[in-house]
Amino acid sequence: MxxxxxxxxxxxxxxxxxxxxxxxxxxxxxxxxxxxxxxxxxxxxxxxxxxxxxxxxxxxxxxxxxxxxxxxxxxxxxxxxxxxxxxxxxxxxxxxxxxxxxxxxxxxxxxxxxxxxxxxxxxxxxxxxxxxxxxxxxxxxxxxxxxxxxxxxxxxxxxxxxxxxxxxxxxxxxxxxxxxxxxxxxxxxxxxxxxxxYDIYSSEGKLHAIIRAGTDEKSISFSELKQLVDLIENELKRADANCNLDDLTMKLNIHSAGIIELIAGAGGLSLVLGTAMFSLNHLINGGKTSMDFKLDENGLPHFSVSSESPGLRGRELEKIKLEYEHQEKILKLSSSLNLQIPQVQLTDEIENPVKEDIE
The missing domain is CATH 3.10.590 (ph1033 like fold)
Incomplete structure (x- = not known):
């Protein structure tokens, strides 16, 4: 759909x-x-x-x-x-x-x-x-x-x-x-x-997404922080290859248990950030819905929604050839940093679309 x-x-x-x-x-x-x-x-x-x-x-x-x-x-x-x-x-x-x-x-x-x-x-x-x-x-x-x-x-x-x-x-x-x-x-x-x-919220036309990483016993190393930033960038690009990341603000509060706050302005970038958080959360925690995002020739956003998205936590990893290496990297980093990704939920209209009658 x-x-x-x-x-x-x-x-x-x-x-x-x-x-x-x-x-x-x-x-x-x-x-x-x-x-x-x-x-x-x-x-x-x-x-x-x-x-x-x-x-x-x-x-x-x-x-x-x-x-x-x-x-x-x-x-x-x-x-x-x-x-x-x-x-x-x-x-x-x-x-x-x-x-x-x-x-x-x-x-x-x-x-x-x-x-x-x-x-x-x-x-x-x-x-x-x-x-x-x-x-x-x-x-x-x-x-x-x-x-x-x-x-x-x-x-x-x-x-x-x-x-x-x-x-x-x-x-x-x-x-x-x-x-x-x-x-x-x-x-x-x-x-x-x-x-x-809140883990994710909208205020004054901007979308704020908060990722928590690390624990009281384990600080975040420079290497892990770089991997995490690369992971976030990769998910944003997967949501929209043409998105301008220069308009995305990142605030870091890196202590033992750190906070990475991503802030996107109104418009397409907020949609990209929301989609990236949704996808990343479902890759790590599992879910029944996956999404693809793209802009049409007029710059309007379009979403393609499918019904199954195999989760990686709490069940055996399914070896999907094209995605296995990427998903394994996400799961490994998530486990290492105890990542807490915003719980992004679809609206009822998207989760349970009304099917049009076919004459």
Missing amino acids: EIAPKKISDIFNIQEVGDRNYWFVRTSSGKFYQDFVLHDYIAIGWDFISISDFNSTKINTVKAMIKQNLALDPDNENVTDTKKKKGEITGIYNKIKRFIKEFTLNDVVVIPDVNSENYSIGIITSDVFEDSSYIKKYLDNDPDTEMNLCPYAKRRSVKWLKTISKRNADIYLLKALGSQHAVSDVKEYAPYINRNL
Whole structure:
């Protein structure tokens, strides 16, 4: 079957990341991390100011309330210096303002556990609300719980998408999150958050594909890195022999477990990159669908889809004469580097095409 799509989303199910905010919310040194994750929410303190009070009261009045109740700061900071106290009051006001006014639906939120050994990343799914009876209701249902239940009233519901450990996280992401305050705007670190959240995604007209290689016990050698780059280039050329690789950007984060991020602009190169990742993933992990890509005389992309693609992992390697040497090289490098290729899936229209009636 041959298809002539207009854009990459016509072929692949790829996460499209729009314009959104990114927030970091602390969990009282990890005390409430488990409660947040297991019960799908985040919360902040300073309960002496309700949502209604904050929305209907002048700024100076709110700050006066904070000044009077500074001892109720959830971080229990004992501020005595007048200048520092004024700065602390403004800081608390800004944290509350962000949580109530600036957090919005579909924003990304990141929270750390004890000692920041793990980070959970999720999407905000509700407007701000208050629940001052949460602990009572919980204990009525589970009086023997040993969980540290969060008493803070101001809350937002969250759909948690992924938890990453410090040992496996992007080192640049760890540096970015390590010095954040209780409630922080971390949108400038969105590229690092997104590449830890997704293996492949589209943002601002560009396709990002993330390949992970190496382990904590084994670093990537120069020779292996060269082989990997050659492999990627070869798969791109197999997808489209005429593609211009000068328009492809590569970002490397090569530590023990490294990250290779490939970024392609809108148009044909994104389709080429998506096709290359799809093919490479299926060569390594196995699958039931294979694809060929080409441009017609008008520069429009066309895909040829066939039904079987023998996998190489988890089953005996089939000795296909024309492909054996190439596939064996891929499998060997994949095993050596513990390659993790983006899981690219076809859209339903491509996976299960509707057959036209034949009159």
